[in-house]
Amino acid sequence: MLSKNQSKLLRSLQRKKNRQEQGLFLVEGGKIVSELLESGWPLHSLYVSDDFAAAQAVALAGSGVPVTYCSSDELAAAGTLVSNRDAIAIVRMPGSTVPEISPGQWVLALDRVNDPGNLGTLLRIADWYGIRQLVCTTDTVDLYNPKVINASMGSFLRIAVTYLDLHDWLARLPAETEVLGAYLNGNSVHQLPGSLRGGVLLMGSEAHGVDAGLEPFVTRRITIPSFGGAESLNVAVATAVICDNLRRISS
Amino acid sequence: MLSKNQSKLLRSLQRKKNRQEQGLFLVEGGKIVSELLESGWPLHSLYVSDDFAAAQAVALAGSGVPVTYCSSDELAAAGTLVSNRDAIAIVRMPGSTVPEISPGQWVLALDRVNDPGNLGTLLRIADWYGIRQLVCTTDTVDLYNPKVINASMGSFLRIAVTYLDLHDWLARLPAETEVLGAYLNGNSVHQLPGSLRGGVLLMGSEAHGVDAGLEPFVTRRITIPSFGGAESLNVAVATAVICDNLRRISS
Numbered sequence: 436m437l438s439k440n441q442s443k444l445l446r447s448l449q450r451k452k453n454r455q456e457q458g459l460f461l462v463e464g465g466k467i468v469s470e471l472l473e474s475g476w477p478l479h480s481l482y483v484s485d486d487f488a489a490a491q492a493v494a495l496a497g498s499g500v501p502v503t504y505c506s507s508d509e510l511a512a513a514g515t516l517v518s519n520r521d522a523i524a525i526v527r528m529p530g531s532t533v534p535e536i537s538p539g540q541w542v543l544a545l546d547r548v549n550d551p552g553n554l555g556t557l558l559r560i561a562d563w564y565g566i567r568q569l570v571c572t573t574d575t576v577d578l579y580n581p582k583v584i585n586a587s588m589g590s591f592l593r594i595a596v597t598y599l600d601l602h603d604w605l606a607r608l609p610a611e612t613e614v615l616g617a618y619l620n621g622n623s624v625h626q627l628p629g630s631l632r633g634g635v636l637l638m639g640s641e642a643h644g645v646d647a648g649l650e651p652f653v654t655r656r657i658t659i660p661s662f663g664g665a666e667s668l669n670v671a672v673a674t675a676v677i678c679d680n681l682r683r684i685s686s
Numbered sequence: 687m688l689s690k691n692q693s694k695l696l697r698s699l700q701r702k703k704n705r706q707e708q709g710l711f712l713v714e715g716g717k718i719v720s721e722l723l724e725s726g727w728p729l730h731s732l733y734v735s736d737d738f739a740a741a742q743a744v745a746l747a748g749s750g751v752p753v754t755y756c757s758s759d760e761l762a763a764a765g766t767l768v769s770n771r772d773a774i775a776i777v778r779m780p781g782s783t784v785p786e787i788s789p790g791q792w793v794l795a796l797d798r799v800n801d802p803g804n805l806g807t808l809l810r811i812a813d814w815y816g817i818r819q820l821v822c823t824t825d826t827v828d829l830y831n832p833k834v835i836n837a838s839m840g841s842f843l844r845i846a847v848t849y850l851d852l853h854d855w856l857a858r859l860p861a862e863t864e865v866l867g868a869y870l871n872g873n874s875v876h877q878l879p880g881s882l883r884g885g886v887l888l889m890g891s892e893a894h895g896v897d898a899g900l901e902p903f904v905t906r907r908i909t910i911p912s913f914g915g916a917e918s919l920n921v922a923v924a925t926a927v928i929c930d931n932l933r934r935i936s937s
Contacts, residue, residue: 493811500726546912552803554921565913593915625934662816662933664844669807673925680934682913 437482437509445482445513445523449578457527460579463514464608465490465521470589472498472524479525484510487521515581528579531597533604534568536612539633541681545571545600546649547640548670554578554585556671562590564678566636569596570604601637605652608635612656616645618671621656632685636677641670688760696733696764696774699930702828709779714765716741716772721840723749723775735761738772742760766832779830782848784855785819787863790884792932795852796822797900798891799921800805805829806837813841816930817887820847821855852888854905858873859886865905866932867896869925872907875931883936887928892921 437445446455446462462471471478472494481495481502488504489494494670495502496606505513507520514523536542543566543652554576561569576583580640606612613634637644637653645653659668659676668676688696695721696743699712700705705784710730716738722729723745732746732753739746739755746753756764756769764775787793793818801806805827812820827834829847866887888904890896910919910927919927 450729510767559916559918560923562914563910563912563919564918567914573874588916588918599916624930625937645770659814660933661814662937663813664811664817664837665810665841666813667839668811668926669922671920672923674808674928675923675927678803679875679930682911683931686876686911686913 437503437504437513441482441503442513444525448525449515449581451580454528454579455515457599459482459525461514461581461585462524462526462559462584463516463519463522463581464585465519467524467589468524469494470592471526472610474592476592477529479527481525482510482513482523484521485568500629506609511538516585529595532595533599534570534595536568536608536634540568540636541633541678542568543674544635544637545569545670546637546646547572547577547643549581549640551576551582552586553669554580555583555588557674558583558587558594558596559591560671560675560678562587562593564675564682566678567594569594570599570601571596572601573598577653601646602648605635605649608652612654614652615657615677616646616650616653616670617677618656618658619667621658623660624657624659624677625660627657627680627684629684631681636674636681638670638674640666653681688754688756689923692731692733692745692754693764695776696715699776700766700832703829703874705779705830709933710776711779711835712765712832713775713777713835714767714789714832715836716770718840719773719775720745721843722777725843726779728780730778732762732775732776733764735772748790763840764852767836777870780846783846784850785801785821785846785848786861787819787884787886790823791819792817792884792929793819793886794925795822795856795886795888796820796826796921797852797888797893797897799826800891802827802831802833802924803837806834806839807847809834809841809847810865811922811926811929813838813844815926818845819914820845821852822847823848823852824849841861848882852897853899856886856900859903863905865903866908866928867901867904867906867909869909870930872909874911874926877909878908878931878935882932882934887925887932889921889925892918
């Protein structure tokens with residue numbers, strides 16, 4: 436059963452301010468908590484149903500953190516997912532580092548993506564396409580928002596996310612770094628040169644596009660050709676299409 | 687000002703049963719209602735703010751349907767979008783036809799897509815890639831759900847959607863029709879033959895994939911190559927990536 440203090444802690448972590456003060460965030464759902472237990476991420480505590488505890492007995496015993504057994508109703512009430520009847524983990528935030536770009540790797544850079552579902556989906560897309568690093572402006576939605584973590588379907592475990600001043604970061608990159616910027620009037624992603632081998636993929640918000648102040652750093656303006664009437668694609672959808680083209684030309 | 691009966695009608699159309707009984711649905715937001723007025727779709731009635739009425743005076747006068755002037759607060763309260771301060775249209779559902787496949791055209795077929803945001807995003811993607819027809823199983827989420835209409839960003843105006851028995855429909859297609867099925871273990875979309883020139887793109891639900899009963903109709907199993915750790919892509923994201931590859935090889 437959950438104590439009053441535990442309920443209070445779980446609830447408090449739904450707010451960004453509290454997450455930042457405590458350096459903790461929530462991971463909800465049986466499948467993703469199982470994945471988390473395998474991953475070796477630093478945990479704070481675990482809240483699990485009897486069924487989950489039975490299925491994951493070895494992993495729970497090896498986790499080295501306090502485990503609280505709860506009813507499914509308690510779990511559904513304590514978290515943000517009413518469908519979660521299995522497990523919640525309170526997880527320690529990893530430290531943040533400023534990413535360097537390894538040869539042959541792409542870094543995804545997001546300029547003001549505000550929708551938590553979009554950021555979660557973007558993590559999943561980056562993970563699918565083997566992108567390990569994501570940088571974003573400090574006004575991008577919080578990675579540790581439960582909606583982001585849930586939409587990422589576990590991909591947050593495999594992507595390093597850094598909040599920073601994109602202008603400063605781009606200015607400090609080696610001069611030869613390729614920076615692809617997504618625009619509505621760039622060169623077709625279907626005609627990208629096969630010589631592209633990593634760099635930065637810069638995506639703007641749906642509402643505002645790439646900030647004009649970042650444009651001087653863009654080495655190549657790219658665009659997804661349109662064949663119909665829609666004015667734009669969702670930023671996550673557009674990122675997936677571009678990543679698919681980048682992988683196609685280099686594989 | 688909204689009458690009691692008008693408020694009641696607007697609210698009632700948030701439910702599928704009422705929409706189907708009345709043959710009416712809601713379109714919300716200034717931008718999309720403006721687009722609707724231009725499109726010539728059959729309307730039932732319009733509910734607009736004074737600002738919207740001033741900006742769209744000519745279109746409103748030409749619409750030939752009753753226009754009710756409301757405060758922005760009334761509009762926000764009457765619809766499903768609290769951010770909508772401008773306009774709501776009550777629109778007549780178009781008749782449904784069973785689509786035939788024209789040479790060189792792709793039809794998007796959806797097997798049990800349940801999330802309204804996904805269906806709306808899929809309409810926007812189909813529209814971007816010039817796909818004019820979408821067919822879906824009768825247990826797919828309702829096209830006229832306000833969340834679908836809102837997520838489609840106006841693309842519902844340009845795509846004919848038909849709910850039908852996919853098995854029956856696929857069985858009646860001409861024998862030479864290409865039916866691409868999206869699977870996790872098909873041939874790479876990066877190696878599609880350039881000779882593909884239209885047919886059916888069949889996408890399953892995220893949870894269940896393409897129904898096994900539909901597999902005999904699939905002429906080509908396709909897959910999006912993965913380069914990382916994510917187990918799957920969202921169905922809308924996957925559809926966009928496949929459509930992009932189909933357009934790339936034929937343009």
